[in-house]
Amino acid sequence: xxxxxxxxxxxxxxxxxxxxRVAVAIAALGSLGITVLNATGIRAALDSGQLDDVGYxxxxxxxxxxxxxxxxxxxxxxxxxxGSEYSANSSDAGGGRQISSTLTVLPRRLRxxxxxxxxxxxxxxxxxxxxxxxxxxxxxxxxxxxxxEGWAELAIRCAGAALYWTLTxxxxxxxxxxxRDGTIPxxxxxANSSLVSVSILLSxxxxxxxxxxxxxxxxxxxxxxxxxTADALDPLTGGLVMAAWAFGLLxxxxxxxxxxxx
Amino acid sequence: MLTIxxxxxxxxxxxxxxxxxxxxxxGRVTGFLGxxxxxxxxxxxxLLGLDRxxxxxxxxxxxxxxALRDPLRTVGSVLDGSGAHRSRTARNHLTWVARASGIPRRxxxxxxxxxxxxxxxxxxxGTFSLGMGQRLGLAAALLGEPRALVLDExxxxxxPEGIRWIRRLLRDFADAxxxxxxSSHLMSEVAEIADDLVVIAGGRILQQxxxxxxxxxxxxxxxxxxxxIDAAATR
Numbered sequence: 001x002x003x004x005x006x007x008x009x010x011x012x013x014x015x016x017x018x019x020x021r022v023a024v025a026i027a028a029l030g031s032l033g034i035t036v037l038n039a040t041g042i043r044a045a046l047d048s049g050q051l052d053d054v055g056y057x058x059x060x061x062x063x064x065x066x067x068x069x070x071x072x073x074x075x076x077x078x079x080x081x082x083g084s085e086y087s088a089n090s091s092d093a094g095g096g097r098q099i100s101s102t103l104t105v106l107p108r109r110l111r112x113x114x115x116x117x118x119x120x121x122x123x124x125x126x127x128x129x130x131x132x133x134x135x136x137x138x139x140x141x142x143x144x145x146x147x148x149e150g151w152a153e154l155a156i157r158c159a160g161a162a163l164y165w166t167l168t169x170x171x172x173x174x175x176x177x178x179x180r181d182g183t184i185p186x187x188x189x190x191a192n193s194s195l196v197s198v199s200i201l202l203s204x205x206x207x208x209x210x211x212x213x214x215x216x217x218x219x220x221x222x223x224x225x226x227x228x229t230a231d232a233l234d235p236l237t238g239g240l241v242m243a244a245w246a247f248g249l250l251x252x253x254x255x256x257x258x259x260x261x262x
Numbered sequence: 263m264l265t266i267x268x269x270x271x272x273x274x275x276x277x278x279x280x281x282x283x284x285x286x287x288x289g290r291v292t293g294f295l296g297x298x299x300x301x302x303x304x305x306x307x308x309l310l311g312l313d314r315x316x317x318x319x320x321x322x323x324x325x326x327x328x329a330l331r332d333p334l335r336t337v338g339s340v341l342d343g344s345g346a347h348r349s350r351t352a353r354n355h356l357t358w359v360a361r362a363s364g365i366p367r368r369x370x371x372x373x374x375x376x377x378x379x380x381x382x383x384x385x386x387x388g389t390f391s392l393g394m395g396q397r398l399g400l401a402a403a404l405l406g407e408p409r410a411l412v413l414d415e416x417x418x419x420x421x422p423e424g425i426r427w428i429r430r431l432l433r434d435f436a437d438a439x440x441x442x443x444x445s446s447h448l449m450s451e452v453a454e455i456a457d458d459l460v461v462i463a464g465g466r467i468l469q470q471x472x473x474x475x476x477x478x479x480x481x482x483x484x485x486x487x488x489x490x491i492d493a494a495a496t497r
Contacts, residue, residue, distance in 0.1 A: 009362030016358070018349045084347050089387070089395070096395070100312055101345035101355075101402060105362045107311040107328040261313040 006106055006115035007122075014119045019080045024123065027073025027165070028131045034066035035135040039142035046143070058147035059139035060154065064221050066135055067161045068193065074124055074165040075189045078172030081120050083182015099262055109258050113177070117250065120169050128162035160220030160235060167246045168193070171213055174249035177257050207231065210238075217242030263288045263410050263441035264309065264337075269318035271304060277465055278304050282318070284460045284470050286443040288409070291436045293456030293473075294445040295487065301465040302445035303341070306414050309443075310339050322410065334363040338403030339412040343419075344395035345402060348388030352379055352398050355387065359402050373401040378427070392419025400428070410441040417451050429455050453483040461490055468494050 014020050039062045045054045056062075085099040106112040136154065140146070175185045192198055193214065202209035209215060210231065216238045233241060264286040271279040279301045286292040296302050307313040309320040311327035322330060322337055330336055346355035356370045374380050377397040382390075387398065396419055403411055411432070417425050432442050432455060446452050452459070453473070460470040468490045469476055473483070480486035 005364060006362060009358055012361055013358040016350070016354050017347065084349075087347065089343055089346075089348050096342035096345050096399075098345060098347045100310075100341050101359065103312055104310050104327075104339055105334055105359055107330070107333060262307070 003111055003115065006111055007118045009106075010112075010115040010119040011122055014077075014081050014116070015123060017080060017084055019084065020077055020123070023073045023076035023080065024127050025073075026076065027070040027124070027127050028134075030069035030073065031066040031131050031135050032138060034069055035063045035139050036142065038062035038065055039139040042143050046145075057143070057145070058149075059143040059145065060136065060147045060149055060157070061223070062139040062143065063132070063135040064157060064161065064223075067132075067164070067221050070128065070131065070161065070165045071168050071193045072190055073127070074169035075172045075193055076186065077124060078120055078169035079176045079182050079186045079189065081116055082173055082176040083186065086180050087182060103262050110254060113250075113254050113257055117170060117173060120173055121166050124166050124169050125162055128158070128165055132158040132161055157221050157223075160239070163239060164217045164220045164242070167217060167242050168214070170246040171249055174246070174253040177253035178249075203231070211241055213242050213245035216245070263323065264292075264412070264443055265319075265321045265324070266305065266309065267319050267321075269305060269308060269315050269320060271308065271313070271316045279308075279315075279465045282462065282465070282467055284467060286410070286441045287458070288441045289436055289439050290457040291432055291442040291444065291455055292458045292460060293452035294443060294460050294462065295449065295452050295483075296445075296447065296462035297491075298447055300462045302447075302462060303414055304465075305462070306339075306341065306412055306443075306445060310337070310341070310412060312341075332363050332406070334359070334365065334402075334406035334408065336406075336408055337410045337412060338400075338406060338408040339414075340396065340399035340403050340416060341414045343392065344387050344390065344398040346387040346395075346398060348386065350387055351384050352387060352390075352401070353383040355398065356402060356405060360405055363406055365406050369405050369407075373404045376404060376431075377401040393421060393424050396420060397424070400431075409439070411435060411443070413442070413444040415446055416444055417446065417448060425451070449482075449484045449487055453477075459483075461487060463491055463494060466494070 039059060042054050042057050042062055045051050046057060085102055086097055088095050088097050172185060172189050176182055179185050197214055199209050199212040199215040203215060210233055216233055218232045218238065219235045220239050232238060267283050269279050269282040282305055294302050304313065308315045309327065327333055352374065353370060356373065360367060360370055374383050377400050379397050379401060382394065396416060416428055420428060436442050456473055459473050459476045461468045477483050477486045480489060
């Protein structure tokens, strides 16, 4: 069977999973919600003149500050694309896992893994392509002033944020393949990307922490206004370091997936 | 059709399969009989490309499963239940399977009808009983109109009516020239359904041949089976 058909099938399979819809909703509606909150706060501060209450007034920052929500959605999507294969049915129903169906349908494992990763990337870039411009438009509309950034700069930051989400999803995906489970990677990675980032804590100890995947790619969309990214790698180097993490982990996951018993 | 030759497998120090060889022929129902843990599932999983053998080969039409192009059009299989994620509907599960195998969408309705799940196509797999899960698994196995069926404990969870139904379905499948390989630990079931028998225990084949040849000299299959197990134990 062709890779194109495998990708189409995995795209359909992932997109029709209820948990995938939750992931996309968090990335899209979550980002938009935070953007609206940020923007209304800034608008109120501008109206009352109490600008000390907000760190910035730029509608662009108001939108990109919401991007971490997209990262949470990306983690969920990356993990469940593979975790759903390994979650067992109740023992009353035979205790089977979908992975045995999947591998009997598509026994060439490398091709299957590529198709699954491609499905995740397509879903996320689609989500980002709608979400990020919508967030930017909403924050401009609410705040009502321009930040003075040109279209090109905005497009680059949108692409950067989309890339950050995508690479995060691929890292989560690779970890779930290695773990053959969704639950634990989901808890650890969501906590890391929303509550406490281990990398940010480590960056207080050593600058090497800026080479860890989540911090390395931070300036793909964040700019100097973010305190924690002041010492981070520049967008190009950081993006490459993060991509190296993602593809390195994918290669290890693929080698394990190809070799072991299902 | 399904040819297994010299299959061996170890899990660490434990021997799971030891030189397992047998064949499932077209037009015949082959019963793969053995106690729990005898190596039935391991053999079927290797045949379906899910697990790797230490040595030996398991071939479908002379080719390893993983080398088949669109395997579901050649072999349908059911292992432990539906093989569907519990949050999916039956129809959604069959749709992705069809899509990935290049099988026309109309087959989804046809097989739902064929296995008696036409009314449950929109129900979530998580709400299914074991018997309904088995039927859904079978629906996916039949989707590609294959020439062989490989079924691991297919009557588990089926009610008497369901058992009668699957017996008829497998008989018709074999009579139409298909090869059926089914594993079971239920002797009376296998005696009802199988043309050929392969008896396995402790990862070794104890005997194989047509049903009447294996049971010859014994009152029934159960007596023949335990005579084989006892003989193997005292060897």
